[in-house]
Amino acid sequence: MNILKEMNSIKEFQVDIMGSKMVIDLDEMMNFIMLDKSKSEIVDDENKSEIDPMEYDFAINAAKYEMVKLLIDVLLSTNEEIDEKMGYKSLDNLSFPFKLSFNTLIQYKIIKEVN
Numbered sequence: 001m002n003i004l005k006e007m008n009s010i011k012e013f014q015v016d017i018m019g020s021k022m023v024i025d026l027d028e029m030m031n032f033i034m035l036d037k038s039k040s041e042i043v044d045d046e047n048k049s050e051i052d053p054m055e056y057d058f059a060i061n062a063a064k065y066e067m068v069k070l071l072i073d074v075l076l077s078t079n080e081e082i083d084e085k086m087g088y089k090s091l092d093n094l095s096f097p098f099k100l101s102f103n104t105l106i107q108y109k110i111i112k113e114v115n
Contacts, residue, residue, distance in 0.1 A: 034060055074098060
């Protein structure tokens, strides 16, 4: 931790990924997987009732959560070597699941470039 104290800014410590600094935006990810605040209808065996999904502390869309989890897992578990000096050209050698995960997470603004 001594190296962090010597730096003027923590951003100087960030690692470049293909020439830019990128992060997973956790707030955007939470906004993406949270259920809408509109009322949901639950069918009980005997009667119908409406509940507010935000009545609970945490209500998420399970399908979106699992998909985002899988896409991030693909990104973090890829073990292929990337030549930083070749830049974006070296991305051509990455697997299809990595490219699809990367593009999808960028499209939904879950992965963002840091200025």
